[in-house]
Amino acid sequence: MEKLLVSRCLLGHKVRYDGGAHGPYDLLQLWQDEGRIVPLCPEVAGGLPTPRPPAEIAGGQGAQVLDGQLPVLTDSGADVTAAFVAGAEIALRLVQQHGLRVALLKARSPSCGNTHNYDGSFSGNLVEGEGVTAALLRRHGVKVFNEQQLAEAAAELARLERSDG
Numbered sequence: 001m002e003k004l005l006v007s008r009c010l011l012g013h014k015v016r017y018d019g020g021a022h023g024p025y026d027l028l029q030l031w032q033d034e035g036r037i038v039p040l041c042p043e044v045a046g047g048l049p050t051p052r053p054p055a056e057i058a059g060g061q062g063a064q065v066l067d068g069q070l071p072v073l074t075d076s077g078a079d080v081t082a083a084f085v086a087g088a089e090i091a092l093r094l095v096q097q098h099g100l101r102v103a104l105l106k107a108r109s110p111s112c113g114n115t116h117n118y119d120g121s122f123s124g125n126l127v128e129g130e131g132v133t134a135a136l137l138r139r140h141g142v143k144v145f146n147e148q149q150l151a152e153a154a155a156e157l158a159r160l161e162r163s164d165g
Contacts, residue, residue, distance in 0.1 A: 001034065001035070001036060001161070002036065002101070002102065002157045002160045002161050002164075003035075003036045003037065003038055003098055003099075003100055004031070004036060004037065004038070004100055004102040004103060004104055004153070004157065005038050005039075005040060005091060005094060005095055005098075005100050005102070005103040005104070005105075005137075005142075006028060006031075006037045006038070006039055006040075006103070006104045006105075007039075007040070007041060007104065007105045007106040007109070007112050008039045008040060008041040008044070009021050009022050009023075009041060009106055010022050010023050010025065010028060010104065010105075010106060010147050011023060011028060011032065011037070011039055013039070013041065014050065015041040015043070015044050015050050016050070016051075017043070017050075017051060017052045017053070017054050017055070018051050018054075019050055019051035022106065022147065023147075025147065025150065027150050027154060028104070028150075036157075038094055038098050038100060040090070040091055040094060041087075042084070042087030042088055042090065042091050042111040042112065042132070042133040043055075043083065043084065043087050043111050044087075045086070045087045045090040045091070046082075046083035046084060046085070046086035046087025046088075046090065047083045047086060047087075048080065048083045048087075052074075053074035053075055053076060053078065054074065054075050054122065055072050055073060055074045055075075055080050055084070055110050056072070056073065056075075056110055056117075056118045056119070056120045056121075056122060057070055057071075057072050057073075057110050057117060057118075057120055057129070057131075057132070058070055058071075058073075058119070058120035059119060059120060059127065059129065060110075060113070060116070060117030060118060060119050060120065060126075060127040060128070060129030060130075061117075061129045061130070061135075062088075062110070062111075062113075062117070062129065062130045062131045062132040062133070062134060062135035062136075063130070063135040063139075065081060065084065065085065065132045065135075066085065066088070066132060066135055066136055066139075072084045072110055072132065073120070075122045084110065084111055084131075084132040084133075085132060087111060087132070087133060088111070088132045088133040088135075088136040088137075089136070091103075091133045091136065091137060092136055092137060092140060095137060095140065095142055096140075100142065101141070101142060101143060101160055102142065102143050102145070102153060102156050102157055102160070103134075103137050103142050103143070103144045103145070104145050104146070104147065104149075104150070104153050105131070105133065105134055105144055105145070105146060106146065106147065107146035107147060107148060108126065109131050110131050110132065111131040111132055111133045111134070112131045112133055112134055112146075113129065113130055113131040113134060113146070114130050114131070114134045114138075114144040114145065114146050115128065115130070115146065116128055116129065117129040117130060117131060130144075143156050
């Protein structure tokens with residue numbers, strides 16, 4: 001049975017920067033009941049508290065954070081890059097430990113966003129880009145989806161199980 005890494009906030013855990021959560025989603029509950037989910041909030045795992053100040057990446061590019069080219073900053077200018085990178089590395093270790101090939105992560109998060117991210121101006125502007133964790137997992141061959149892509153994630157899990165079976 002194929003397992004996947006899932007952002008804890010999508011499972012209803014109150015780990016968002018503002019102390020909130022998302023979900024629950026019926027499909028995620030089913031996968032949790034089946035024992036398929038490895039839950040993680042990279043920001044909390046990296047050492048950040050809940051709640052915490054909002055953080056963004058200038059230009060929304062997590063790969064550039066991994067390459068040491070851009071910082072992750074809070075709305076007051078505090079540099080939280082180290083915590084974001086540490087959380088991404090913990091996510092990668094979990095993926096490797098459990099042999100995961102799929103991740104379902106929170107859209108538009110500076111850690112987890114997989115297609116769009118906020119531009120670093122704290123004005124709500126979105127740009128194409130991905131978060132730090134999403135970028136690191138993708139670099140290591142993990143297929144990263146967000147909560148608007150549940151059907152695609154389910155199809156990928158089914159495809160992997162067919163190809164393995």
